[in-house]
Amino acid sequence: MYQFFAPGGLLSRTHPAYEFRRGQLQMAQAVEQALEEKRHLIVEAGTGTGKTLAYLLPVIRSGKRVIISTGTKNLQEQLFYKDIPFLEQALFPNAEGKLNVCYMKGRNNYLCRKKLYDLTDEPVLSGLEEIEHYRAIAAWEKATQTGDRAELASLPEASALWHKLDARSDTCLGQKCSSWERCFITEMHRRALESDIIIVNHHLFFADLAIKQASEYAPDAGILPEVGTVIFDEAQELEDVAGSYFGVSVSNTRMDELCRDVEGSLQRNKLLSASISGALKSQRERSQLFFSLLPPGEGRFAFENRREFLEENGEEFMALQQSLLRLISELENLPSKPEEIFNFVRRAQELQVQLGFLMESEDRNTVFWIERRGGRGRGGAWNLFLQATPIDVAPILKTCLFDKLECAVLTSATLAVGGGFEYMRRRLGLEHVRELVLDSHFDYASQAMLYVPPDLPDPRTPQFAARASDRIRRLLEITRGRAFVLFTSYAQMNDIYQRLLGELEFPMLLQGDAPKSVLLEEFRLTPHSVLFGTSSLWQGVDVQGEQLSCVIIDRLPFAVPSDPIVAARVRAIDAECGNAFFQ
Ligand code: SF4
Numbered sequence: 001m002y003q004f005f006a007p008g009g010l011l012s013r014t015h016p017a018y019e020f021r022r023g024q025l026q027m028a029q030a031v032e033q034a035l036e037e038k039r040h041l042i043v044e045a046g047t048g049t050g051k052t053l054a055y056l057l058p059v060i061r062s063g064k065r066v067i068i069s070t071g072t073k074n075l076q077e078q079l080f081y082k083d084i085p086f087l088e089q090a091l092f093p094n095a096e097g098k099l100n101v102c103y104m105k106g107r108n109n110y111l112c113r114k115k116l117y118d119l120t121d122e123p124v125l126s127g128l129e130e131i132e133h134y135r136a137i138a139a140w141e142k143a144t145q146t147g148d149r150a151e152l153a154s155l156p157e158a159s160a161l162w163h164k165l166d167a168r169s170d171t172c173l174g175q176k177c178s179s180w181e182r183c184f185i186t187e188m189h190r191r192a193l194e195s196d197i198i199i200v201n202h203h204l205f206f207a208d209l210a211i212k213q214a215s216e217y218a219p220d221a222g223i224l225p226e227v228g229t230v231i232f233d234e235a236q237e238l239e240d241v242a243g244s245y246f247g248v249s250v251s252n253t254r255m256d257e258l259c260r261d262v263e264g265s266l267q268r269n270k271l272l273s274a275s276i277s278g279a280l281k282s283q284r285e286r287s288q289l290f291f292s293l294l295p296p297g298e299g300r301f302a303f304e305n306r307r308e309f310l311e312e313n314g315e316e317f318m319a320l321q322q323s324l325l326r327l328i329s330e331l332e333n334l335p336s337k338p339e340e341i342f343n344f345v346r347r348a349q350e351l352q353v354q355l356g357f358l359m360e361s362e363d364r365n366t367v368f369w370i371e372r373r374g375g376r377g378r379g380g381a382w383n384l385f386l387q388a389t390p391i392d393v394a395p396i397l398k399t400c401l402f403d404k405l406e407c408a409v410l411t412s413a414t415l416a417v418g419g420g421f422e423y424m425r426r427r428l429g430l431e432h433v434r435e436l437v438l439d440s441h442f443d444y445a446s447q448a449m450l451y452v453p454p455d456l457p458d459p460r461t462p463q464f465a466a467r468a469s470d471r472i473r474r475l476l477e478i479t480r481g482r483a484f485v486l487f488t489s490y491a492q493m494n495d496i497y498q499r500l501l502g503e504l505e506f507p508m509l510l511q512g513d514a515p516k517s518v519l520l521e522e523f524r525l526t527p528h529s530v531l532f533g534t535s536s537l538w539q540g541v542d543v544q545g546e547q548l549s550c551v552i553i554d555r556l557p558f559a560v561p562s563d564p565i566v567a568a569r570v571r572a573i574d575a576e577c578g579n580a581f582f583q
Pocket of ligand 1: 171
């Protein structure tokens, strides 16, 4: 390790911006030791340590198959397109030790060929925009090797059509699908099986783990291959992401999508009878009624009075459960069953069981909550989510993850609490773990400037946008653009972007206008540009040099104490005699 990272070593001879970073060498040595000893390791490595190279080098030298899981797509791209090719070139200049590396995104980033072909047979598109998107996707499908939507730079991030065509697992027929052999997910799985390094994000990792656990590790469950070593970068997000995949969520949208998919399939296959139409109608009506009765409120809030709610609305709940059972029985009684019918039965059964859990479970390690989104504009529809999230994921992670792995390395710039990892270990169920805290390589006091406007109104007030836009404009004039302006909500981002449009003399880029990787590349290549974005650009973005000289954020992205999951965890920590505030 020393010979690689030290002055005069291989890194100094191959990296254009080489600096000796003692923390980077220490981290690489700690990772190498953890891999050799088959121990877990937590490393807090301050900004500027160069932690990706510090774990990649020992991983490559170990010769083990490894999954690297990150919090953001930005970091995945940095690893795949920059850091690993750089190391390959430095270590194997004659391509003698070429690595097999694969980069897997969440399934919803890939096209489902079956859905596209079904739509081609029976085009049901709404509006000119969908027709235009359909044409672009259909033409691209013939040429793409990966099915990854990032290749379709012209497709807006929020495309409604893409949502109907993506390869999400709940609608996938698996090996029974007629397009299985040519499926992009099958291909990704094959590539992963042949790879030395598999790059994923935490969402894909935990979605896969939850699927494997639910199917008791059946050999064909999940798409990630079995490995003994996992590196979790940006590991501060593990508890939240794991919680969301080991929880349960039922929404009115999920109910509607099931009805829509059943109807479309039966129509295509000429199997739509009067009795199934009746079952679908009843299912839709009862779902609509049940969700309309849920307690009022916007955003995320706790569903604390479930028992009282059921006492008042038990009939409507039972009616919805009955309508799901009727739909299941109608589908099971179909005289001939195309393969997707089995998938619809499974989806309806899952909804029925999960709805029962959400309304009736008394599990003390679960927080039950509601999320209400949308509903804006004339006739805007609400999306309502009934959710159950484990309060403490430690026992789950201990048994189904950390006890099974030989070595897990958890790293981030922010992991330690009070200089140690006791809190982290307890929240994640990590035992027998080595620990390392490294300071940042940067001297913030002399290299950076922090400005907090003392006079701006509360970001939640209507006056904020106008006053903040004015201040942002002045800051950007001082820095000559070259900035990220980041927001905690899309609404605030769009509002302030519109206010500054035409007011700035610098090129302005807006998240959502193109895939993030395209926007970031444009930002890097366009002098003095300003990128307006949201939380996905908070971390994992690497823009070197003066091109990014200023980062403006509208408010600190702290966990809100009133958030139902945060509140439940705070209560649980306090009850255990801890003090949640300091943790
Ligand atoms: S296997 Fe699943 S994801 Fe792949 S094409 Fe078929 S249904 Fe779509």
